[in-house]
Amino acid sequence: MNLKGDYEGSSLNSILQLLCDDQRTGILRVTSGEKQSRVVFKEGTIVYAIGSHKEARLGAILRRDGVLSEEHLKKCLLSAKETKQALGKVLVNRGYISLETLKKYNKKQVEEILYNLLFWRKGEFEYSDSELNLSGMIITQLNPMRLILEASRRIDEMSMLTEMIPSDQIIFKISDKPQTDEEEIKFSPNEWRILSLIDGIRPLRQIIEITGYDEFAVYKIVYSIMSYGLIEKMEGSPVTVKKNESNHTSIISFYSAVFQVIEKFLSADYSHLTATLFEECKNNLSSPYRTIVADFQVGTIPGEAEIDTIHKTLTEVLENGMQHNLLLIDSFNALCRYLISEISLLGKNPVQHIIAEIKRLL
Numbered sequence: 001m002n003l004k005g006d007y008e009g010s011s012l013n014s015i016l017q018l019l020c021d022d023q024r025t026g027i028l029r030v031t032s033g034e035k036q037s038r039v040v041f042k043e044g045t046i047v048y049a050i051g052s053h054k055e056a057r058l059g060a061i062l063r064r065d066g067v068l069s070e071e072h073l074k075k076c077l078l079s080a081k082e083t084k085q086a087l088g089k090v091l092v093n094r095g096y097i098s099l100e101t102l103k104k105y106n107k108k109q110v111e112e113i114l115y116n117l118l119f120w121r122k123g124e125f126e127y128s129d130s131e132l133n134l135s136g137m138i139i140t141q142l143n144p145m146r147l148i149l150e151a152s153r154r155i156d157e158m159s160m161l162t163e164m165i166p167s168d169q170i171i172f173k174i175s176d177k178p179q180t181d182e183e184e185i186k187f188s189p190n191e192w193r194i195l196s197l198i199d200g201i202r203p204l205r206q207i208i209e210i211t212g213y214d215e216f217a218v219y220k221i222v223y224s225i226m227s228y229g230l231i232e233k234m235e236g237s238p239v240t241v242k243k244n245e246s247n248h249t250s251i252i253s254f255y256s257a258v259f260q261v262i263e264k265f266l267s268a269d270y271s272h273l274t275a276t277l278f279e280e281c282k283n284n285l286s287s288p289y290r291t292i293v294a295d296f297q298v299g300t301i302p303g304e305a306e307i308d309t310i311h312k313t314l315t316e317v318l319e320n321g322m323q324h325n326l327l328l329i330d331s332f333n334a335l336c337r338y339l340i341s342e343i344s345l346l347g348k349n350p351v352q353h354i355i356a357e358i359k360r361l362l
Contacts, residue, residue, distance in 0.1 A: 016148060020257075042139075051116065
């Protein structure tokens with residue numbers, strides 16, 4: 001299978017879900033301006049990823065977390081270049097990290113690349129099936145749906161953070177009169193690192209680049225320090241507020257996969273009941289759940305038009321955008337409970353089988 005095209009908004013989620021559901025083996029290439037990433041799939045599972053985002057490189061992550069010193073990192077990078085070996089192999093051979101630590105941070109690296117990738121708003125993608133030679137490589141096994149849900153949570157939280165920190169060009173300074181209680185404040189090493197770089201001169205973007213931390217982590221830490229009253233914005237800092245967009249696509253994609261599991265089971269022995277059962281369950285839901293899922297089509301990957309319809313319905317039902325995702329999740333959960341309750345009438349084994357399959361998505 002070969003796929004190629006443009007993406008915008010959260011449609012990357014649907015692409016990842018498709019490759020997962022079809023259990024594809026191959027490479028997905030994604031670009032957004034000068035940024036680019038490659039994601040390697042094996043039978044629908046993500047086993048490797050590489051990106052141009054320098055903060056997500058293995059050495060940067062090990063250095064950031066204090067596992068490796070700057071001096072040792074430079075030596076190993078030079079050795080890796082001269083011997084044409086992977087950095088991880090050099091680090092293990094020289095005894096700077098254990099094989100278990102390498103595996104742990106390899107997984108962390110892949111996760112950070114993918115979380116960063118799912119923040120991209122538009123660009124191009126290309127996927128092609130291919131035979132993979134993974135011998136000698138340290139690979140991980142990540143479920144795309146779990147990553148999509150975590151990315152959704154981060155995007156939602158980031159939208160709240162940007163209400164308080166609307167631009168990465170804002171300059172912070174140490175507060176003249178800290179508004180804190182007398183009790184001692186305990187900061188993590190990462191928080192101390194950020195605090196030490198706040199000097200009334202550096203914009204937030206420069207702090208992100210110096211630390212090597214991802215944008216989400218820095219925004220969280222700065223917001224935390226702000227809440228203690230220890231820092232404040234410099235007068236004249238940019239105040240343009242980023243557009244707050246609720247990310248519904250990942251939630252809809254996940255529950256679409258859940259309902260496909262249920263539909264697949266029903267179609268095997270009760271194909272004549274499937275469509276009727278889904279519609280009856282939707283109609284029997286209480287308001288506003290019934291309204292939210294009314295146009296949801298079971299058995300298909302949701303398109304942009306369907307997602308837009310659900311978004312408009314959520315906006316009509318609930319004015320507070322930050323609560324949209326909670327209402328959407330509650331609506332889909334209600335439909336799941338109703339469906340499983342009806343299916344339980346067919347016997348215990350069907351329900352156990354469906355629940356086991358759903359757990360595999362998590």
